[in-house]
Amino acid sequence: MRLMFLAALLLPLPAAAFTAQNGMTAVQTGPSEITVIHEVRRGDTAYWCAAGDFAQRAMGLPGRTPLWRASPKPRRAGHGIVFTLDPAKAAPGAGLSQFGSGPRDGSIPLGMAVGSFCRSEWPFWNH
Structure with missing residues (x-):
């Protein structure tokens, strides 16, 4: 019994889930990686x-921190998307196109991701 308890302590703990404004779930899956769970x-x-x-x-x-998509396009059915804060881990050609000024590296600032793409949906289960 004691051995099983000690073994359980050595197992990695699951990342804490976060519910975004739009009801989707995101978790930090690396030092600079964020995985958004499939919906x-x-x-x-x-x-x-x-x-x-x-x-x-x-x-x-x-809000000015750049965010890149790390998962290559297209997203596989039933899979979420991994994002990164590290430009070296960005998937080539998987970013968003922007018009006007700003970087042309596929990244968008966090403030733009939230301000332009977050729409609160309630109840979350009516998608």
Whole structure:
């Protein structure tokens, strides 16, 4: 019994889940990685919202911090999307196109991800 308890202490703890403004779930899966869990009938911008909201509210990062998509396109059916704060881990050609000024590297600032793509939906289970 004691051995099982000690073994359980050695197992990695699951990352704390975060519910974004739009009801999606995001978790930190690496030092600079945020995974947004798959949800049926959600567009890519909803995933950007959840990742940006997590980075701002759970990680405490400022709105000007750039965010990249780390998962290559297209997203496989039933899979979430991994985002990164590290430009070296960005998936080539998987970012969003922006018009006007700003970086052309596929990143968007967290503030833009939240301000442009977060729409509160209540109740969350009516998607």
